[in-house]
Amino acid sequence: MVAPSVKTMSTIERILCPTDFSQFSARAYDYALSLARHYRSELCLQYVLDFTLSGFAYLADPIYVRDLFRQVRDKARVQLEDFAKRPTRYGALPERVLCEGAPAKSILDFAEAQGTNLIVIGSHGLNGTDGVAIGPVAETVTRHAPCSVLVVGRPAHDFANRRSAQDPIRISKLLACTDFSTCSMRALEHAIFLAAEYEAELTVIHVLEKMPAPGQWENGIRQLVKRIEEWTCPELRGSSIVRSVVRTGEPYREIVQQATEEQSDAVIMGVPARNALDLAIFGSTTDRVIQFSPCPVLAVRP
Numbered sequence: 001m002v003a004p005s006v007k008t009m010s011t012i013e014r015i016l017c018p019t020d021f022s023q024f025s026a027r028a029y030d031y032a033l034s035l036a037r038h039y040r041s042e043l044c045l046q047y048v049l050d051f052t053l054s055g056f057a058y059l060a061d062p063i064y065v066r067d068l069f070r071q072v073r074d075k076a077r078v079q080l081e082d083f084a085k086r087p088t089r090y091g092a093l094p095e096r097v098l099c100e101g102a103p104a105k106s107i108l109d110f111a112e113a114q115g116t117n118l119i120v121i122g123s124h125g126l127n128g129t130d131g132v133a134i135g136p137v138a139e140t141v142t143r144h145a146p147c148s149v150l151v152v153g154r155p156a157h158d159f160a161n162r163r164s165a166q167d168p169i170r171i172s173k174l175l176a177c178t179d180f181s182t183c184s185m186r187a188l189e190h191a192i193f194l195a196a197e198y199e200a201e202l203t204v205i206h207v208l209e210k211m212p213a214p215g216q217w218e219n220g221i222r223q224l225v226k227r228i229e230e231w232t233c234p235e236l237r238g239s240s241i242v243r244s245v246v247r248t249g250e251p252y253r254e255i256v257q258q259a260t261e262e263q264s265d266a267v268i269m270g271v272p273a274r275n276a277l278d279l280a281i282f283g284s285t286t287d288r289v290i291q292f293s294p295c296p297v298l299a300v301r302p
Contacts (some may be wrong), residue, residue, distance in 0.1 A: 011193075012039040016116040017094075018046045018107045018141070021079055024122025028152040029083070031296060032120040034169035035150075036094070038197045043094035044114065047080045048106040049073065073098070104140035112146045119145055123153035123290075134291055142290065142299055148190070150266075152296045171198040175264040177255055177289075178206050180227060183270030187300040191268040195242070200265070202242045205258050207251040252288035260294050268298045 017032035019025040029045070036043040051069060080096050099106045111119055121142070124135040134142075134151065142149045176191035178184040188204065195202035225244040247254040259267050271286055290297045 012041050012117045014042045014044070014114060014116050015039075015118045015120060016044050016046060016107070016111050016114065017120045018048065018103070018137075019080075019083060019122075020047070020103075021083055022122060022124065024124045024152065024154070026083075026122075028120050028122040028150075030168040031150060031152055033094075034167050034171070035118070035120065037167055041117075044097055044116075045080065045084050045094045046097045046099060046107065046110060047076055047083075048103040049076055049098065049100045050103055051100060104137045104144075107137070107141050108144055108146070116147050118148050118150065120150045120152065123151050145301065148271075148298060148300045150296055150298045151290050153293070171200050171265045173201045173262055173264045174198075174203070175255070175259050175262065175267045176202060176204045177251075177267065177269040178204055179251075180206075181270065181272075183272050183300070183302055185270070186302055187268050187270035187298075190298065190300050194266070194268070203245055203258070203262060203264070204242070205245045205247065205255060207254045208246065208248045209251065211248050251285045252292070255285075255289050256292045256294070264295050266296050266298055267293050268300060271299045271301050 012035065015032050015036050017025075017029050019029060032043055032045075035041065049072065051072075077098055080098060084093050084096050097110065099110060107119070107121075110116075119141060121138050122135075123138050134153070138151055142151055171194070174191055174195050176188050178188050191202060191204070194200065225246070245258060247258065255267065255269075258264070267289060269286055269289060286297075286299055290299065
């Protein structure tokens with residue numbers, strides 16, 4: 001199998017960043033701006049107006065309801081313009097889109113229609129975060145998205161880039177997860193590209209659920225490391241910024257622990273192609289890593 005090359009690797013051409021103007025949305029927007037700058041991507045900022053009313057509201061005067069909706073739309077439009085005040089790399093503001101409907105469905109439909117390559121979304125919205133690992137909108141979008149999704153939560157350490165006014169995010173350490181499946185190799189490909197783009201350290205982790213027999217441990221580790229290195233592109237192969245790690249235990253716990261110990265700036269992992277079993281598969285390792293990770297998680301779809 002041929003290792004991917006940074007020069008020939010597909011890039012992210014269109015990024016969608018849904019917002020509800022919460023602090024999580026603001027943090028996600030920082031990441032979207034940074035990625036748009038590095039990938040030279042088109043960036044779209046989306047706000048969804050949910051006009052779900054109680055049964056009693058429909059008894060009100062239609063003129064009053066129409067007036068209320070117009071005021072809400074006008075206010076949202078102003079908020080969206082204000083939220084998008086920071087320019088992209090080329091000095092142009094991102095595209096701003098105001099939609100109406102159920103938030104998760106509107107985001108998914110818009111991403112599908114626009115051929116979006118990446119959705120960058122905050123893990124929670126304005127409805128509160130207590131006792132909830134990931135908000136319902138972010139969870140639905142991540143599970144059903146037609147493209148890769150970067151979920152940005154409350155980080156365990158500061159990611160602000162204080163050295164660059166143009167780039168709001170500092171990414172210096174990346175953690176890529178692999179089980180040597182096709183989808184995890186695709187995730188590794190993205191991780192390699194990100195590492196090259198941000199000049200970041202890259203750690204590739206593989207988790208063994210069972211401890212090998214004592215005589216097989218060293219040989220098994222060497223083979224695993226060799227497989228990982230074969231997939232490291234020529235531009236990074238042999239570099240001190242790339243290393244392989246093999247741990248034993250429950251995969252999501254070991255991945256989260258590794259990210260915590262290294263103070264990783266992002267975890268990159270693959271998600272299988274959508275099918276009837278996707279929810280069950282996604283609900284295991286990937287879902288739990290997103291819930292408990294100390295840093296943003298990029299879930300890469302094929």
